[in-house]
Amino acid sequence: MQGGPTPGMPAQHGRPQEARAKAAELVDGEWHQLHPASPLLRGGLALIIFVGILFSVFRDRVIGLFVPDEFDEWDEDPFGDFIVNQLLWVILGMIGLVLVLILLFWIGWRVHRFRITGDAVEVQQGIFVKKHRRAPLARIQGINIQKPWFARLLGACKFEIQQAGNDSNVDLNYLSSSVADALRYEILNRASGRSTADAQRMAAERQAAAGGVVDEFLHPDAEISHVAPDSLVRIPVGRIVASSVLDGWIVWAVLYLVGTLVVTFVFQQWWVLFSMVPAAIAFFAAGMRSLGAKLRYSIAATPDGIRLAYGLASTTTEILPPGRIFALQVKQPLLWRPFGWWQVTFTRAGKMSSDGSGSSGQSQQMANYLLPVGDLRDVRTVIGLLLPELAHSPLVDQGLFGQAPDAYVVSPPRARAFRWFSVRRNGFHVHPAAFLLRHGRIWRSLQLVPGARVQSVAMQQGPIYGLARLARVQFHVPGSVLSPSIGALDQQDAATLFEHAMRTVKLAIDTDASESWAASLSRNAVLETAPAVQDGLMPAPQQGQQPAPWQQPSAPQRPAPWQQSSAPQQPAPWQQPAQSQQPPAPQQPPAPQQWQRPPADVRWQPPEADGRWQPPEADGRWQPLQGEDKWRPARGEDKWQPLEGGDKWRPAQGDEQWQPPQPDPRRQPPRDER
Amino acid sequence: MAERIDVDGEWQRISMRYASVEAVSTVIWWLIVGVGATVPIWFANDARLPWWGWLPLAAAILLIVIGVVFSVLRTRTIGYLQRDDDLLVRRGMLFRRFVAVPYGRMQVVDITQGPVERMFGLKSLKFVTAAATSAITIPGMPGDTAEQLRDHLVAVSESRRAGL
Structure with missing residues (x-):
């Protein structure tokens, strides 16, 4: 990256430098305190409100004390009289109470400490009940910086390190806004496994680009926008408003309104009108909140993952490192269809914590959108960020619009009873990078499950499906937002998908390196793909071009050649024929073999190459490098070219986001291994 | 009936004694339900059971028989x-x-x-x-x-x- 200051961004060298120095101080492995205003923001606000209420209740009495003869009718207020008569003691008591509370808050703040070591973030808190939480850096699912409007006034923000699992997030509430962003980079640097020198260089570049906190209220993501290009998608405000109006519940609200009016006029029950007032307020509030969360949405690629920023009054910026998104769903509500809008939701392992501090509703609702609303090009951009292999693929188009004779294996015609309209659309495709599940003809949706993120796969068949010889295949991913599955498949297809899914998942897991992502090239592949995707240039879906050799678009009743009645005693037909191209055996049989009742030789037996099943890497997408025991995307295009050194890759055209590759990131472990 | 989905391989069955475990759980559960339904009837009819008062118990016993058969069948499929x-x-x-x-x-x-x-x-x-x-x-x-x-x-x- 040799770009100068981002245009339109005044160069401020002082603050980022300072912030980075502070952040470097925070990650020195010692214990540190949170923002001094934390107690106030965490709970002290309630105290202030309490005092305020108390004051407003007794305001008139207090005024009456100093301005006598104005109000005399306090006789029937014994409680107030008591307070007025014992004013001194009451005031003393209140002051004492407040002092004790302040003391407690202060002690709580003192003992609430955090430290960031080489491999984990640790938090200690609690006065009477101690709590110590430790989060390994390698398992970070994302880092959120939330700025509720009140905290913004005080220059503080919530810093949430998401971990997989329920209620396992590590929150540093609150941190100083100026440090938070630099701290996030430091933590992500360590988690990424980037070498120290590389991290220094990137930090220097960030400073040279001179973003800094320019105008926090106008640019929620200004602090980091200099690292990555601006948002890859632009969502006009009008589109957000219109899509919200057309999206589901507002339609219901209008229906409710009309229904109530009809009831009112038909039955002449005018009082019903009053019942609408609270409902209207609720609808309005909910609508404004969801709208406020969608406005100013931006998504971009940074070296450390996908950055989401959103929010109007309370802003959230969030960095999701690669491999922390477990499934995607692209869907289109019926009313969006005339406009060609789509929505992309995703599921993640962590859960947004809701501590009832104002903006939790927003973040919980918002955290699932990768794209609140966008057209086809935006959808492709977002998919390309996550699965660069699919960015130019016609599979996405077919998945969104297509029907039976295409690359997808669809339900058999006898499944019409289960999928009335979508029997020719309901289907799946297995790409080496992801499983694509296509649903629905009226409510279209497409689910993408990266193979390396699948936790387990289930195949099931109830009695009714059994009669129709259909089955369902389910992909288990963390999080509760999406549960990708595809039903009403022919049971042969389902069985093949089930078997094949496990092969693909295995391969994907072996080639996956997102745990310390800077060590893999996939990150740079994302960065390098993103602008190209935005051009919207993608090959039109061609019938003749077969995306995978094992799927033939023709002959829907005989969907695939891998299906032809494998003899049951044969070792599973999906096992790969022995090929010279095979990866150098990442899957050795497990060493401890004390548990193995069936003899080992019947397990893994590469059948002779009968051409029935060809592994996904045979189609030129993955090619082994010579002399190396790992795999890299070859990406048939001319973007990657080997240098003379042999094991270094560099993009052909000069790309701003491209960082020259370090010699071999994997061979030198960047930080001392734990 | 058409052939159902299956996965070939040398499946390890679990112990058939597990059917007994399931059966015992079934028996206990339905006995509790059956007796629990019978006792109020017994009280309500002055400590005597009319003929229809035996119906819940009979139903429970029928369900126990079915449950035991099914637990055997189910155990065989795991x-x-x-x-x-x-x-x-x-x-x-x-x-x-x-x-x-x-x-x-x-x-x-x-x-x-x-x-x-x-x-x-x-x-x-x-x-x-x-x-x-x-x-x-x-x-x-x-x-x-x-x-x-x-x-x-x-x-x-x-x-x-x-x-x-």
């Missing part, structure tokens, strides 16, 4: 299969379900033993992955089998630890 890269668990005859878990994805392997299981010397093995939906159990592991399988799975999954 099995697991160790493959090279994943563990396959199946259960159900009418509602069939196969779950495949790659070894590297197992986060926790639990062994549990309820009181009835203890009577029959059986244990249950429970796997947890990062996805809540994929929680699966293999009940009815006899003797040391559960421990052996657990140790083996833990060793294998440790060597193939693959993040999330």
Whole structure:
């Protein structure tokens, strides 16, 4: 990256430098305190409100004390009289109470400490009940910086390190806004496994680009926008408003309104009108909140993952490192269809914590959108960020619009009873990078499950499906937002998908390196793909071009050649024929073999190459490098070219986001291994 | 009837004693329900049972018989299969379900033993992955089998630890 200051961004060298120095101080492995205003923001606000209420209740009495003869009718207020008569003691008591509370808050703040070591973030808190939480850096699912409007006034923000699992997030509430962003980079640097020198260089570049906190209220993501290009998608405000109006519940609200009016006029029950007032307020509030969360949405690629920023009054910026998104769903509500809008939701392992501090509703609702609303090009951009292999693929188009004779294996015609309209659309495709599940003809949706993120796969068949010889295949991913599955498949297809899914998942897991992502090239592949995707240039879906050799678009009743009645005693037909191209055996049989009742030789037996099943890497997408025991995307295009050194890759055209590759990131472990 | 889905392989069946465990649970449950329905009738009719007062008990006994038969059938359908890269668990005859878990994805392997299981010397093995939906159990592991399988799975999954 040799770009100068981002245009339109005044160069401020002082603050980022300072912030980075502070952040470097925070990650020195010692214990540190949170923002001094934390107690106030965490709970002290309630105290202030309490005092305020108390004051407003007794305001008139207090005024009456100093301005006598104005109000005399306090006789029937014994409680107030008591307070007025014992004013001194009451005031003393209140002051004492407040002092004790302040003391407690202060002690709580003192003992609430955090430290960031080489491999984990640790938090200690609690006065009477101690709590110590430790989060390994390698398992970070994302880092959120939330700025509720009140905290913004005080220059503080919530810093949430998401971990997989329920209620396992590590929150540093609150941190100083100026440090938070630099701290996030430091933590992500360590988690990424980037070498120290590389991290220094990137930090220097960030400073040279001179973003800094320019105008926090106008640019929620200004602090980091200099690292990555601006948002890859632009969502006009009008589109957000219109899509919200057309999206589901507002339609219901209008229906409710009309229904109530009809009831009112038909039955002449005018009082019903009053019942609408609270409902209207609720609808309005909910609508404004969801709208406020969608406005100013931006998504971009940074070296450390996908950055989401959103929010109007309370802003959230969030960095999701690669491999922390477990499934995607692209869907289109019926009313969006005339406009060609789509929505992309995703599921993640962590859960947004809701501590009832104002903006939790927003973040919980918002955290699932990768794209609140966008057209086809935006959808492709977002998919390309996550699965660069699919960015130019016609599979996405077919998945969104297509029907039976295409690359997808669809339900058999006898499944019409289960999928009335979508029997020719309901289907799946297995790409080496992801499983694509296509649903629905009226409510279209497409689910993408990266193979390396699948936790387990289930195949099931109830009695009714059994009669129709259909089955369902389910992909288990963390999080509760999406549960990708595809039903009403022919049971042969389902069985093949089930078997094949496990092969693909295995391969994907072996080639996956997102745990310390800077060590893999996939990150740079994302960065390098993103602008190209935005051009919207993608090959039109061609019938003749077969995306995978094992799927033939023709002959829907005989969907695939891998299906032809494998003899049951044969070792599973999906096992790969022995090929010279095979990866150098990442899957050795497990060493401890004390548990193995069936003899080992019947397990893994590469059948002779009968051409029935060809592994996904045979189609030129993955090619082994010579002399190396790992795999890299070859990406048939001319973007990657080997240098003379042999094991270094560099993009052909000069790309701003491209960082020259370090010699071999994997061979030198960047930080001392734990 | 058409052929149902199946996965070929040398499936390991669980112990048939697990049918007894299921049967005992079924008997206890339906006896509680049946007696619980009968006693109020007995009280309401001045400590005497009319002829129809026996109906709940009869129904409970019928359900017990059905439940015992089904527990035998169900136990026969539960099995697991160790493959090279994943563990396959199946259960159900009418509602069939196969779950495949790659070894590297197992986060926790639990062994549990309820009181009835203890009577029959059986244990249950429970796997947890990062996805809540994929929680699966293999009940009815006899003797040391559960421990052996657990140790083996833990060793294998440790060597193939693959993040999330």
